[in-house]
Amino acid sequence: MAYKSILTVWDGLESSQATFQAALQLTRENDAHLSVLCLGYDRFQPAFAYVDIAPVMVNESITGARKQAEDLEREVRGILEIEDVKWSIQTEIAQLSGLSHIVGDVARFNDLVVLPQPYTNDGDDKPASIVEAALFGGNAPVLVHPTSGMKSMGKRIVIAWNENNEALSAIRAALPFIKAADTVEVVIIAPDRHDADRSDPGAAISAMLSRQGVSVSVSILPRTLSKTSDILNRHVTESGADFLIMGAYGHSRFRERILGGATRNTLESAPVPVLMAH
Numbered sequence: 001m002a003y004k005s006i007l008t009v010w011d012g013l014e015s016s017q018a019t020f021q022a023a024l025q026l027t028r029e030n031d032a033h034l035s036v037l038c039l040g041y042d043r044f045q046p047a048f049a050y051v052d053i054a055p056v057m058v059n060e061s062i063t064g065a066r067k068q069a070e071d072l073e074r075e076v077r078g079i080l081e082i083e084d085v086k087w088s089i090q091t092e093i094a095q096l097s098g099l100s101h102i103v104g105d106v107a108r109f110n111d112l113v114v115l116p117q118p119y120t121n122d123g124d125d126k127p128a129s130i131v132e133a134a135l136f137g138g139n140a141p142v143l144v145h146p147t148s149g150m151k152s153m154g155k156r157i158v159i160a161w162n163e164n165n166e167a168l169s170a171i172r173a174a175l176p177f178i179k180a181a182d183t184v185e186v187v188i189i190a191p192d193r194h195d196a197d198r199s200d201p202g203a204a205i206s207a208m209l210s211r212q213g214v215s216v217s218v219s220i221l222p223r224t225l226s227k228t229s230d231i232l233n234r235h236v237t238e239s240g241a242d243f244l245i246m247g248a249y250g251h252s253r254f255r256e257r258i259l260g261g262a263t264r265n266t267l268e269s270a271p272v273p274v275l276m277a278h
Contacts, residue, residue, distance in 0.1 A: 002030045002176050007110040007140075009103065009130055010076050011039040012068065015116035019145040020076075022153070022273070023114035024083065026143075030176070033086040036076050037106050040069030040093045041126070065093035099129045104137020112173075114143045119268040135248055141173035141277040142248070146270055150242060153273050157181045158241040160232055161188050161205055166247025169277040171205065174245045175212065177275065184209065184216050185239065189231055190223040229265035237271050248276035 008023035010016050020036070027034040042065040069091040080087045094102045107113050118128035134142050154177045161167055171178070178184055186209075191201045202218035209216050225231050236244055249263050267274060 001179070002032070003111040004030065004032045005035065005110040006030070006032050006112050006114060007035045007037065007107055007134075008114045009037045009039060010072055011041070011126065011130075012072055013116070013124070013127070015120070015127065015147055018147070018149050019114055019116040020079075022143075022145045022150070024085065026112070026114065027085045027087075032111075033088070034080075035106070035110060036080070036087065036089045037103065038069050038072040038076060038089060038091045039102075040065035040067070040072065040091070042093050042095045062093065069093055096126065096129060099126070100133040100137040103130055103133035104139075107134040107138025107140040110138075110140055112143055113138070113140050114145060117144055117147045117267060117270065119264055120147060135276065135278050139278070141170065141275060144267060144270065144274045144276065146273060148271070150273060152242050154180060154243045155182045156239070156241045157184045157243045157245060158232075158236050158239065159184065159186045159205075160244065160246040161186045161202060162247070164247055166249065166278050168205075168247070170245050170247050170275060171209075173277040174275045177243060178209065178214055178245070179212055181214075181243070184214055185241070186216055186218045187221060187232065187235060188218065189221045189228055191220065227265055228262045229269070232262075232266055233269055233271060242272050244270065244272050244274045246274060246276055248278045 003026065006023055006027050008020055010020055023034060026032070042061050073089050073091045076089055090106060092102050113134040115131050115134065116127050118131050120127070131142055131144065134140050157178060159171060186202045186205060188201045201220060206216045206218060221231055221235060223231065225234070246266065263276070
């Protein structure tokens, strides 16, 4: 089993360049096809515009977005034409409110979507919107590449396990990484005393992975910090892991975006690539 269709988004941001190189490396390692979506942003927001806004302003915004997408396509094409992988480029223009439809439609036909780390401190909402569009609009697994970059990826894997369907979906989506890893650790944070498998937490998921030929260790972490994300990220750093697998958005997306939650908090400070699915 391998990823044969890999997608990344190129929108001119500095973070997308390192992510593009990670996607290119994965494409080569999996003998896959790399799809690149070049996005030009139409910054005109009709919901907040005056009803008598000049049509020329709308046209200028669309023209600027189209030129941006075409410039990005030429840039990516210049890189890929000298690479030894199969690839294709698609250009689109989008408003922020329309990303879910555009990105989702492309993501749903790919095995893996590689995107830059969202929720950084630059105040740009687009990376988070693109991640959500791929996860929910495309129902695709997403590999979030950290802004700090990585020298290695997928040799020492930590799986955040909490028995929910999102975590299980992420594990299934990550099987190519899991089966190729040197070590795989299932991490459970302060399991509820009333869990059905409390006598042996992690036994069921360990058995499932062992049938795939994976040797798994299980670690039970106490709740020593108030945020689950802080416990998880600290353990990833202290254990020397280079890859994290977790379910995305166990609560509603509204709650995650507005109030935070384990998914958002983990991604904000994740020191390693994170593979998520919903």
